[in-house]
Amino acid sequence: MRSPADRRAILLQGLGLGLTGAALWWLARNTGASLAQRGLTIGFGFLRHPANFEIGDTWWIPFSPADSVGRAIIVGLLNTALVSALGCVLATAVGFIAGVLRLSPNPALRGLVRAGVEIVRNTPLLLLLLFLAASLHALPSPQHALVPVRGVFLSDRGLVLPAVAGVGWTIGLAAAAVVAFLSRSRLGTKGWVAAAVLAVAAAVSAIARPPAVQPAHFTGFNFVGGVVLSPELAALLAALVLHQAAHISEVVRGAVLAVPRGQRDAAMALGMSRFQSLRLVVMPVALRAMVPLLATNCVSLIKNSSLAVAIGFPDVVSVLNTAGNQTGHSIETMLIMIAVYLSLSLLVASGLGRYNEHLLHTGTALS
C-alpha cells in the first residue's frame, strides 16, 4: 500500500517527465523544420565526404584537403592528445617543483615563486594564450632567429628544438622498468626481477644505439632537421603548462600542509634532514590526498586545450567547428565534441572513484 505522499510524488514526477518530453519534442520538431528549410538532414554520412579545408599542424598522420572529414577529426583528436599528454606531464612536473619551493624555509625563494604563481592564477588563461601567440608571431624571421640555447631557435616560424634520434626503444624499456619498479609491492619478487631485466635491456639498447642529438640548421629559407613546434603549438603548450602548473602548485602545497605537523617533527626528531622527512614521511601521505586533485587538474588542462580554437591551432574542437561551419552539420559535430570530452571526464571520474575505494579499503585515506 502506497502512502499519499508517495502517490503525490509519482504523480508530480510523471507530470515533470511529460512536460520535459513535450518541450524536447517541440525543440526537435523546430530543429527538423529549420534543417529542412536549409535543405539539410541529420546524419553522419558527411564524415566520409572530402574535407576541403587545410590543417596547419599535422602530427603522425598526413592530411590533405581531399581527405575525408572523418580523417580531419582524427587529426584534430591526435593534436589534442599530443597537447594533453605533453601538457599534463610538464604541468605536473613544474607544478610539483613550484609547490615544494613555496614551502621552502627561505622567504626570498618562497616570495619569488609566490609572485609568479599569483600573477598566473589571477589572470585569464585566454589572455596568457593570446599574448604568447601574438608575441611568438612578432618574433624576428628565421634569418634573425633568437638562439637562447645552442640548437634551439625561436622565430616567427615557431620553436625549433634539436631532434634526438635512436631513443625510442631505450625510453620504452626504461619506462617499463620504472612501471615494474613502482608496482613491486603488488608483484613481489617478480616485480624486482622484471624491473632488473628491463633496466638491463634499456642499458643495452642505449649502448647499442647511442642517442644522437641532431640540431636543426638554417638553409637560407627554412630550418632543416630538428623538431619544429609551430608558434600556435608552442604558445598553447606554454600557456596551458604555466596556467595549470600554478594551480597544481597550490594543490601540492595544500596537500603537504594538510599532513599533521607532528609527522614531520617526529621524522626530524629521528635525525632525518628536512628533505628526507619531506620525501620519506610527508610526501607519501600527501600524495594520497593529491592524486585525485592532480587527475582533476589534468582533466582541466585537457578541457582548456580547447582554447586552441582562439589562436587557430587545429585541435579537435577547432577542426569540428570548421567542419560544422563548412558542411552545415553543426549539430552532429557538437554531438561528437560533447561525446569526446564527456567520455574522457567519465573515464577519469570512474578511475578516481575506484582509487578512493582502494584508499578507504586499505585504510590509508588522509582524513
Place this chain on the structure above:
Amino acid sequence: MSDHTVRRTRWSAVRDLLRACFATPSAAIVTIIAIALAAAAVIPIARWALVNATWFGDATDCRRAATGACWAFVRHKAGFILFGLYPAAQRWRPGIAAAILVALVVCTAMPRCWTRWLLAAWALGLTVAVFVMRGGLGLGVVPTQQWGGLPVTIMLTAIGLAGGFPLGIALALGRRSRRPVPRATATAIVEVVRGVPLIAVLYVAVLVFPLALPAGLSVDKLFLAQAAVIVFASAYLAEAVRSGLQLVPPRRLDAGLALGLGWWQTMQRIVLPEALRTVLPSFISIAVGFFQDTSLIVIIGLFDLLNTARSAAQDPNWLGFFTEAFVFAGAIYFCGSAALSRYGLWLERRMARVDPAMRVTRPLSLSVAAPPE
C-alpha cells in the same frame, strides 16, 4: 602601545626575515640566487614599463622611443578597451551599469547585508543596470551588438553567478532527492555540463540552440552567451552546494521534521543555511574562476574586456603595441581576481573566529581546483 615598541616589533620582524634568509651559508646562496632571478625579471620590465616608456603623444612618438612601453596607446584606447563600441557620448551608461553591479557584489560580500532584502536589491539592481545599458523610455536604445568591454565582463560574471546560484541549489537538492526522476535529471545535467569545456556549452547555445527555435524567432547572441554562462555556473555551484549538504548531519533534518516543520521549511531554515555557510570559500573560488572564464566569449565573437583589448591592438595606426593592451586588461583582471581571493581568505578567517565550534570544512577538491573551463 608606545611608538617605541611599535618600532621595535617592526625591526624584529625585519631581523627575523633577514635571519631566515641568511641562516646558513646554503640558505644565503639560495637567497642570493632568488634575488638575482627576481632582479633579472624586474629590472628589464621596469626599464620597459617606466624608464623608457612613452606616456604622451601618438604612434610615431612611441616608435621613435622604440625600447619602452607605449602608454600613450593605452591612454588613447582606454575608452574603447573599457567600453567597446558603445557610443562614445553615452559611455556614462555602461559606467553606471558596471558601478551598480560592482556595488551589488560588494554588498553581497558583506555579512551584515545577508538578509532577505539582498534578493530584492539584486532584482532591482539588475533591472536598472540592464535598462541603463539597453535604453528605452526616453533613453536612446543601444543594441547589444555595441555593448563591450569591462561592463560586459562584469555583467556576464555577476548575472552568471547570481542566476546560477538558485539553479545550482535546485540541482543539488534534485541530485540528493530519493525520487528517481529529479535525481536522474539533475545528475545528468550536472555531469554533462561539468564534463565538457565551456566552449562546447557556448557553441551549443550560439550555434545549435537557435536551430531549435521556431522559424522567425531569433534570440540575441549576448543573451544566449549569458544563458550558457548561467547554466555552466549552476553545474559547478550545484556540486559545491551538494558537498555542503553532505556535511550537514542528517539528524538536523530529522530534528526539523520532528518539530513539525515541513520538508521545505526545514531545508530553507535549517539545512541550507548551514550547508551554504560551510562551502562559502568554494563559492569564492568558483567566482574567481568565472570572472576569468567569461573571457572565452572572445571565441564566439563577443566583445568583453579581453576582446576589446585585443582589437585595440589591431588598429592599423597602432600596430605592434599588443603587449601594452594585454598588460592593461591583465591588470584589471588581476585586481578583480586578487580582491575576490583576498575576500575569500578574510571570510574563512572570520567564520573560524565568529563560530569556532563550527569547523570550517573546506573540501579540498572544490577549493583548490578552479572550475575547468
